[in-house]
Amino acid sequence: MTDRMTDQTVAIEIAPEMWVPATRDGAAAEYIAAPSLTFWQDVRKRLWANKPAMLGLGFIILLVLAAIFGPMLSRHTYFEQDLKLSNVPPLFQTYAVTDSAGATTRFFFNSGNLNLYEVTPSGEVAGLLRPAKKDLIKKQQQFKFGDREVVLDTAKQQLSFADGAALAPGGWQWNMSNLLGTDQLGRDVLARQLYGARISLTVAFVATLVNFFIGVFYGGLAGYLGGKADTIMMRIVEVISTIPLTLYVILIMVVFNSGFLSVVLAIGSVYWVDMARIVRGQILTLKQQDYVAAARTMGASTPRILVRHLLPNSVGPILVTLTMLIPSAIFIESFMSFIGLGVTPPEASWGTLTSEAVETLRAYPYQLFFPAAAISLTMFAFNFLGDGLRDALDPRLRT
Amino acid sequence: MSTPLLSVSNLSTSFFTSRGEVKAVRGVSFELRAGEILGIVGESGSGKSITCMSLMGLLRSSGRVIDGSALFEGRDLLTLDEDELSALRGNDISMIFQDPMTSLNPTLTVGEQVIETILRHRKVTRAAARARAIELFELVRIPSAAKRLRSYPHEFSGGMRQRVMIAIALACDPKLLIADEPTTALDVTIQRQILALLKELQGRLGMAVILITHDLGVIAETADRVLVMYGGMVMEEGPVRELFARPSHPYTRGLLASIPDLRDDTHHRLTPIPGSPPDMLRPPKGCPFAPRCAHAMAQCNAALPPLYDAGPVHRARCWLHHPQAPRVAGITAELVPA
Amino acid sequence: MTAYVVQRLLLMLVTLFAIITLTFFLMHAVPGGPFTSEKMLQPEIQAALNAKYHLDDPLWLQYLNYLRGVLSLDLGPSFKYAGMSVNEIIAEGLPVTMKTGALALICVVALGVPLGIVAALNRNRWPDTLVMVIATIGVAVPSYVIATVALYVFALRLGWVPTFGLDDWRGYFLPVFALSGFWISFIARLARSSLLETLQQDYMMTAKAKGLKRGTVLFKHGLRNSLIPVVTVLGPVVANLLTGSFVIEQIFALPGIGRHFVLSITNRDYTAIMGITIFYAAVLMVMIFIVDMLYLVLDPRIKYRADAK
């Protein structure tokens, strides 16, 4: 009641010009509509705003570039071995010994294999230092630098001069000849890492592509044919999806023997079921939609209908499935390599690199870091991108 | 004048989203007497549901009542805590939703969904609650009631599910029933049955009803009084006959004009007035209907019109009712100047 | 109801049959056949194998024989370990794999689901963020990386747990952790999004509008419905715990079936590969069947749909 009273008291004087019809422009200016975006513009905007997804995308782009160009730029190859320089770390503490002639030798001690390596002033590893004398009983080695003598106690892992004074380590030095060190066969870890990225990514992309084509073809055919054929084809899919697929990748690898091509084939031929389901589902729904019927009555051919109308509408879910399939493929490949069924040495993939690093885990735990980090970060990147894509395509699902 | 059952004044509700504050309801006031049927009508997004959800304390997490009061039997619903509110919900005030296909839990029997409501609010045994549930099913005319209690929602048709929803709503003899578009999702023939049932039960049980709908035809047949909402506000308010006879707001006139013939039952759906409702993230500072209004004046864009008396119990929020405003036939022509 | 059970049972049998067939022919597609080794066999073993498998018989007859063997639960002799049958290899490894696998499965359900619920109920607050960060790490970092890092840190550096074997009860920690890590994370994410989606459902609004107490709304109406998708993936989870055990058993040197399987791959022990694959598949089919039955209990609509067909 009070409300109405106050309303009536608002019967204040209003200037006569206010009673003229409003100009449409004025009204339009007053009412600012949100700019209308097309579906894909909207998707791009939402994806762009999703920081983890963009970070993931950025990482993936960098990774692909590194995998393509990295091995070309690298000084080392992935297979060239140097057993004298095996298991060299990427970072070490140098010691310097100057003899009476004024010649200084810099070197570092590799505690994993109890060797001394000479280091150039620029931080390159010049080579293995050979002990002048080895005393196996006292577990001591003697090294001569001109007229000076250094004793390495391999049991205590200590360096001292002949007079017993301990050697003081100099500063930390980054390994300039092998930026990420070398592996147990003296191969450059960086080169192998880059090459491994190339293999892992190629396997993943090609296998995903193979899955994509099989899935689209199978699902498209089932959805397009419909009826009995569809029912039977989907029963088959149901059976396949209950089979533990990793086992089949393994069996196929056993049949074809290890190697790059068999990995691609094995992974590529097995994981297309989701794709087939999505494509079929999309085609079934779209088949019922009016514009497809309209296109048909207007005489459009079947392939034309598929390409022009059906596929563009399925792009979203297919894209999401693909981004999720790539990391699974990377993972399966590395899994296979890890149990000895992947690419064959000296070829490298992140899986073989990890399993090689595991072999030397006790002495050189840091060697696990690079392959493990590479594969984990890549998984993160694809996961973030996939999640982001899904959210961008279907904002209703955003949680 | 007897005190009303529910008296809402200046209710304002906003959603605080990542894009900003969505002002869904902006200062809604109305009264409801016991046993009265109030229709709320308006286009999609006009704030009808949010008004009722605010009263029930059922807003989703980003929504908040920011102003107003809602006295129900002397208690302000908006200040009750969750425990007090939940004791009231389903008991004194109950609600039916638009889509019977999704508003029942698919994994519980319909009987359980009725019985749990009774057990929540009444101190009775399970057997007594069951007996009451059967009684309710018979009341809403679900055949072979005792047997159907054990069925799951998916074994019912849409119309039958809505009857189950009504049974749940009536389980504890509510004083107020809020029906949010109870028939929108149903076939035309089923719609009429459900509406007839609602009206009959209302007459029998004497509760007050708030009936939200898009359909002015439904309002004409069922309601005593109408609230026309637009842009989160009440645009016009009055008794059904009065409002249909003398629509005093351009928006209401637009709504009515979009129905070819009220007696022709087939076309009660609103055919939209050209243009679309305002974006409630940035509501216009003047009349929210101005961009779509054929009579819009400079004043309409400049300031929000107040609610003017358009009759003794009839009000409309439009500058045309200002004493100095030009007269427009059909809206203010019959109006006696103040 | 019966229709559904029969349908699921049938699907299980068909799948199992498909697996046996596929495995048999895949192994016989190995260049030179499964029983011609790179190394020369001792003549008597070759003769025994020939006798056992009727290797001179046409392929289809061999297949029927193998099928008969599998049906009478006899997976044949190992090809590499003279005198040992595939059944014995499986029997030897089974306890280890079962124990770690069962513990891992328990962890997945007992940790994954509650974590997901806590996250969903605290949406966008710190418990949610914490769970999601951990779960994201869990799904992104491969299990063998988790396993080796954990092995290095907790066994080699800290010495809290043994580096290999299960003789000490503490030996279970790392393998079970590595095996279940991914799936705990996966289930936590799934349970979270499923519960969030369920909370948005209209019937949850109805439950609140009926005045039900918050706990009733959440547990009686929300949880059960949101668990349906979680139950659906339990079948694949079991499958993956089994295959996951290949690397985990290798890293922690556990004498389980997975280790035997990898060994038989390295040794090209074709009968063992074939037998263990079929055994895995059978275990999995049974698990999937159990999950399907669980599903029936949780979701009354299933029964209805299957009967309607």
Ligand SMILES: Nc1ncnc2c1ncn2[C@@H]1O[C@H](COP(=O)(O)OP(=O)(O)OP(=O)(O)O)[C@@H](O)[C@H]1O
């Ligand atoms: N969760 C939410 N977050 C943000 N805005 C919301 C939310 N729910 C509703 N709104 C906004 O509140 C306004 C009013 O919504 P409401 O549901 O009350 O409309 P309605 O009149 O019931 O429409 P309908 O006829 O479609 O049911 C809408 O403009 C909508 O955009």
Ligand code: SF4
């Ligand atoms: S106030 Fe102006 S714009 Fe609004 S309805 Fe009245 S005449 Fe139209």
Ligand SMILES: [Mg+2]
């Ligand atoms: Mg509504």
